[in-house]
Amino acid sequence: MKTTPMPIYMDRHDIPEEITAEHVALMHQEDLKVEHLFGCKGMTYWCDTKRHTAFCLIEAPNREAIQNMHNHAHGEFPHDIIEVDPHLVESFLGRIEDPEKNENEDLSIIDDPAFRVVMVIESSDFLHRLDTHQLSMFTQKFHRSVAKSVKHFEGSIVRENDKSYLISFRSVTNAVLCALKIQDSFKYSYPKLERDNQRLKIGLCTGSPVTEKDGLFSESIALATQMCELIHGQIVISPSVKSLYENENRNAVIDDKLIRTLTPKEVSLVTGLVQFCEHNWNKPNFNIFTLSKELGHSKSQLYRKIKKLTGKSPITFLREYRLNKALELIHDQKGNISEIAFESGFNSPAYFSKSFFDKFGILPSKYAQMYQS
Structure with missing residues (x-):
């Protein structure tokens, strides 16, 4: 038995x-x-x-x-x-058992940190991450170059699919150099016409495997993912990545034209923004007034901060957050279009359809037909 x-x-x-x-x-x-x-x-x-x-x-x-x-x-x-x-x-x-000890050692002393740099790569927009389009030869070329770069810079691919990667690095320097190499490869993997329809986002942060939240490296993965999905910039890194990189490379400075570094206050704002959106996105009072009250900023302060972070106004950001959630509901066949429109906080199915089309370039009804059983 x-x-x-x-x-x-x-x-x-x-x-x-x-x-x-x-x-x-x-x-x-x-x-x-x-x-x-x-x-x-x-x-x-x-x-x-x-x-x-x-x-x-x-x-x-x-x-x-x-x-x-x-x-x-x-x-x-x-x-x-x-x-x-x-x-x-x-x-x-890199292991789930003790390293081999020397024969003459009575006690196996393991001075091996579990601290890692976590990299999240997203190589398509929200719509195409849910879609199942066949990979083009250019996309295949890009994915081959990612695998080659990760291996060269001694990273470990934890999870991957056609649209995203989760990668672990021991070395902050290797992680940053790998991100820059992937960014450079992206430019040369696609011809210009196809590159305009592609999207590359890389988020880098540091962390430990166990925190108060469930899930291995869960806080680090969440932050790196939020960097990809919310923050304006192709490569975005946490304050700790910048600090450790510049400490390891005494004469080097992060090039802010290629890499965006969040400040500790911006990290805090991103965390608060995501928590608010996750808990309120389908409620009627999901708006700029409740958001500014929740985060403790005036409307004008919040406008400046969110615009600087995301490149979008708070109203646009909140609307697109709802639309992304609606896209998931349609993809998972969680109701008809009218039901999903109201579930997503839209008062009018017609306005929902227009907003959906403006965001994704496809009507929600047409998108739903693609996933009917």
């Missing part, structure tokens, strides 16, 4: 400055001595003494078993625990 495999979890420990990699290795050994008492199996761990964090990868029946094992072994409770897919862990971090 087949036994169901236990879930795999990753936890995060914030460790004091005085704790060394050797201390973490000793605590890992203590876990391994008692793991059988709690039905757990310690697979490996990552230690980052520079950022004072450690991450354990553990097969376990549940989160409580992990907490009890750590408490019994050394008393150090993890700050967060998330369930993970081991294949994703390996894609992001």
